[in-house]
Amino acid sequence: MGQIIIGISDFKISNKSQDVLITYALGSCIAVVVYDPKVKVGGLLHFMLADSSIDTKKALQQPAMFADTGVPLLFKACYKLGAEKRHMTVKLAGGASIMDDTNFFRIGQKNIMAIRKILWRNNVIVTSEDTGENYNRTVELHMSDGRVTVRSGRGPVKEL
Amino acid sequence: MSSLDVDRILQSIKDLPAFPATVQKVSELMSDDEYAMTDLVNAVEYDQAITANVLRMCNSAYFGFPRKISSLRQALSYLGRENIIRIVSTARISKYYRDVEGYRLKAEKLWEHSVGVALMSRILSEKIYGREEPWLFTTGLLHDIGKNVLGEFVNESFQKVMSLVSDEKYSFLEAEQEMLGMNHAEVGGRIASLWRFPKEMIDTIIHHHRPDLMEEGDNTGAYLIYLADKVCMMMGIGGGGADDLAYRGLKGAMEKFKIHHRELEVSMIRLSDEIEKAKELVKLL
Numbered sequence: 001m002g003q004i005i006i007g008i009s010d011f012k013i014s015n016k017s018q019d020v021l022i023t024y025a026l027g028s029c030i031a032v033v034v035y036d037p038k039v040k041v042g043g044l045l046h047f048m049l050a051d052s053s054i055d056t057k058k059a060l061q062q063p064a065m066f067a068d069t070g071v072p073l074l075f076k077a078c079y080k081l082g083a084e085k086r087h088m089t090v091k092l093a094g095g096a097s098i099m100d101d102t103n104f105f106r107i108g109q110k111n112i113m114a115i116r117k118i119l120w121r122n123n124v125i126v127t128s129e130d131t132g133e134n135y136n137r138t139v140e141l142h143m144s145d146g147r148v149t150v151r152s153g154r155g156p157v158k159e160l
Numbered sequence: 161m162s163s164l165d166v167d168r169i170l171q172s173i174k175d176l177p178a179f180p181a182t183v184q185k186v187s188e189l190m191s192d193d194e195y196a197m198t199d200l201v202n203a204v205e206y207d208q209a210i211t212a213n214v215l216r217m218c219n220s221a222y223f224g225f226p227r228k229i230s231s232l233r234q235a236l237s238y239l240g241r242e243n244i245i246r247i248v249s250t251a252r253i254s255k256y257y258r259d260v261e262g263y264r265l266k267a268e269k270l271w272e273h274s275v276g277v278a279l280m281s282r283i284l285s286e287k288i289y290g291r292e293e294p295w296l297f298t299t300g301l302l303h304d305i306g307k308n309v310l311g312e313f314v315n316e317s318f319q320k321v322m323s324l325v326s327d328e329k330y331s332f333l334e335a336e337q338e339m340l341g342m343n344h345a346e347v348g349g350r351i352a353s354l355w356r357f358p359k360e361m362i363d364t365i366i367h368h369h370r371p372d373l374m375e376e377g378d379n380t381g382a383y384l385i386y387l388a389d390k391v392c393m394m395m396g397i398g399g400g401g402a403d404d405l406a407y408r409g410l411k412g413a414m415e416k417f418k419i420h421h422r423e424l425e426v427s428m429i430r431l432s433d434e435i436e437k438a439k440e441l442v443k444l445l
Binding site: 008025027065097134135138154 | 264322325326390393394395399400404407424426428429432
């Protein structure tokens, strides 16, 4: 089994059924996990912020840092390996906040809103999600069957 | 809460090894504008752990010196005043970190989080004041030191602590206080006090989750470390523990420094760059 680790502001794709794509300790960041069961191609993006207009130079160097520049990259990379949009499942995890989330710490909420909007605008339906709350999440995508699991500092492992 | 737990926690703090004099000595020397390089080298070179780590860090991408640095004297003369304090405290403090079972966190992760908070405190301090406050960097490294002692006690009451957090909406800090009669911030303050750190550092560590509850003295440092800590939690830096994000958001934190959401996001981008460069610091454990 090949374990492929995705760090913050990064994305990876795969078409090898023995691979597991994994990203650790998502806080307010969000993991966008896509998978096409027909061709067993999938990918995982771990973005940090919603909008790349805050630092366009950074967005060129590291597009996976932002939702708006990272998402197209993830989808296009999967298409290259033969995935098709109409067959792809799209799952979201993360976007947590600290407690009593005030307006000043709404990065998690902002990320959730941003990713939903981007997907909606592109006619992509979110298959399932585990977002918000105030705990961290570790997410795995099993390439063999597209299973997505979410582990948190609290509670049992969930399947998305 | 039981007073028995408090007694056991206090005993556990007393049993900690003394903080080596090196860091204090270096800080004292550095507070004198005319410090002599020989005194500085003398203060550091007897501490093998520090010497090895200072050289390792000097040769890391974080400082990016053009040529290889092989002697302590050379290293100390290249580094500026702030860097010397920063590097000596980092090299030393890392030695105190261990796995904290009660927080379900490995020593490496707790240390990575501490380095993240130290770096973020520097970024915020430059942004807010236009300069770095070296004591804040050290405070960032030490802010969670209390977890190293309290971890074992949290572990004994883990299920109850977690049920207060998950079901009763307690913050992790409040759950510690309720179950053990003490929280990790206060324990950290007591450790810093035992190690004879300055009062402002002790007060800042005690109030790093609740700067709004600081009754006397200047709460600026506590708010700054608070903000740095919460940003690192949101970014998942050294994250993955049971207590992640289960702390209270304080509206006053951003108002205190008059910084906007957008500026905080820019600081987060800067922090991810700094963390990348500071990998050697993180690897000290």
